Amino acid sequence: MMKLSDLGFDQWFEAHAGDYHQEGCGFARISAVDRGSYLLKNESREVPAELSGKLSYQIENSIDLPCVGDWVTAQYYNNDSEAIIHRVFPRKTFLRRKTAGENVDYQMIAANIDTAFIVQSCHFDFNPHRLDRYLVMAADGHVEPIVILTKTDLITQDELDQKLTIITSVTKAKVLALSNITGIGFNEFRQTLSPGRTYCLLGSSGVGKTTLINRLIGQEAFDTKAVSGTGEGTHTTSRRQLIVLGQGEMLIDTPGMRELGIIGAGDGVTMSFEEFAVLSGTCRYPNCSHEHEPGCAVRAAVENGELSEDRYSSYIKLKKESEHYEMSYLDKRKKDKAFGRFIKTAKKTMKK
Ligand SMILES: Nc1nc2c(ncn2[C@@H]2O[C@H](COP(=O)(O)OP(=O)(O)OP(=O)(O)O)[C@@H](O)[C@H]2O)c(=O)[nH]1
Ligand SMILES: [Mg+2]
Ligand SMILES: [Zn+2]
Numbered sequence: 001m002m003k004l005s006d007l008g009f010d011q012w013f014e015a016h017a018g019d020y021h022q023e024g025c026g027f028a029r030i031s032a033v034d035r036g037s038y039l040l041k042n043e044s045r046e047v048p049a050e051l052s053g054k055l056s057y058q059i060e061n062s063i064d065l066p067c068v069g070d071w072v073t074a075q076y077y078n079n080d081s082e083a084i085i086h087r088v089f090p091r092k093t094f095l096r097r098k099t100a101g102e103n104v105d106y107q108m109i110a111a112n113i114d115t116a117f118i119v120q121s122c123h124f125d126f127n128p129h130r131l132d133r134y135l136v137m138a139a140d141g142h143v144e145p146i147v148i149l150t151k152t153d154l155i156t157q158d159e160l161d162q163k164l165t166i167i168t169s170v171t172k173a174k175v176l177a178l179s180n181i182t183g184i185g186f187n188e189f190r191q192t193l194s195p196g197r198t199y200c201l202l203g204s205s206g207v208g209k210t211t212l213i214n215r216l217i218g219q220e221a222f223d224t225k226a227v228s229g230t231g232e233g234t235h236t237t238s239r240r241q242l243i244v245l246g247q248g249e250m251l252i253d254t255p256g257m258r259e260l261g262i263i264g265a266g267d268g269v270t271m272s273f274e275e276f277a278v279l280s281g282t283c284r285y286p287n288c289s290h291e292h293e294p295g296c297a298v299r300a301a302v303e304n305g306e307l308s309e310d311r312y313s314s315y316i317k318l319k320k321e322s323e324h325y326e327m328s329y330l331d332k333r334k335k336d337k338a339f340g341r342f343i344k345t346a347k348k349t350m351k352k
Contacts, residue, residue, distance in 0.1 A: 006195070007250070028040040029042070030072060033068050033239065036050075038050070041244075047083050050085065052085060061105075063096060069111040070088055072087060091112060092111075093141050095143060095200060096109055110200045110240060113143045114197040115146055116144070116200050117147075118131065118145055118146070119208065120203055121154075121204075121208060122150065125203070125207050128314075131147065132272070132314050139271035146173060146176065147176070149163060150208040151179060169308070169311070176189050189212070190216065196249075198251075199251045200251075204256045205235045206234065209256070216245055216251070217245065240255070269322045273315045273319075275307065280298060
């Protein structure tokens with residue numbers, strides 16, 4: 001039989017186990033989420049699950065809902081064939097994004113991920129600025145990023161080398177290039193996977209995330225679909241799902257993202273633009289925005305060519321977005337909380 005530790009329940013979660021233990025319950029990991037319904041995986045089985053009434057009442061914000069990869073306290077019933085989720089463990093790491101559109105809210109993509117594979121295709125999808133956004137997302141949730149360039153069969157070695165040079169100029173993350181058609185580079189990818197660790201595949205629709213998983217499994221277990229003439233994917237994968245491979249490596253496939261808004265706390269931006277953090281320390285003003293202030297070390301580095309103009313503008317753009325959303329988000333959470341309290345008080349008053 002499997003142990004919970006095989007599914008990633010490590011010392012970090014053990015340390016919380018006491019607080020999250022509940023009479024008649026066990027611990028399990030969310031292996032799939034499809035709208036309001038969940039699948040749970042424990043040492044012996046995978047079963048459908050629902051939130052307890054109390055838990056759904058307590059949750060005030062969508063990011064607090066369980067997501068794939070979360071650890072939960074669950075109660076089994078109907079001969080252990082179904083479960084009720086009572087509590088959600090704190091997240092050791094997470095991947096989240098701003099939801100599409102104007103409103104300021106976050107959507108959880110996956111929790112408790114060791115490594116995020118940020119997948120771009122060499123062909124139509126390659127875009128260093130989008131890559132920056134994914135890198136910020138990973139840094140924000142304390143997830144190690146690895147960049148994967150797929151479809152190397154569609155470009156020449158020279159074109160590939162150029163792209164690799166661009167990527168290594170924006171990140172220190174490990175970069176892998178591969179083709180699912182020729183198989184070149186695939187073994188190097190497979191060797192990055194270890195038992196008991198959890199990986200998440202991120203990237204636009206049509207870049208080959210599911211094709212990679214099928215290749216690892218060795219069969220066409222999951223649907224993939226050809227991209228259009230302009231390289232647009234067709235949003236084939238529709239749910240987030242955790243797959244356990246033969247040696248116990250865990251992989252989460254995700255639906256391709258249409259729009260990748262930012263992402264969260266200023267933290268992620270600071271971390272994936274490290275060189276800016278270092279330079280900022282020597283700007284004349286401690287809260288320098290690196291735009292117009294005199295004595296700005298960042299501007300100076302751009303002017304003397306130490307930093308590229310392109311990387312500078314990407315940094316400024318993401319920093320502004322991140323600060324803007326962070327502020328509006330905190331504001332919104334405050335209002336939501338106040339509203340939640342208002343509803344609860346109103347309910348109590350009505351009962352009297
Ligand atoms: N030429 C080439 N085609 C590939 C490669 N990898 C995947 N494809 C093709 O790209 C298309 C899209 O692949 P999928 O695996 O469905 O892409 P996905 O990233 O899972 O897309 P979504 O599920 O929509 O997010 C399929 O037709 C694959 O056969 C590759 O390395 N080279
Ligand atoms: Mg897919
Ligand atoms: Zn400055």
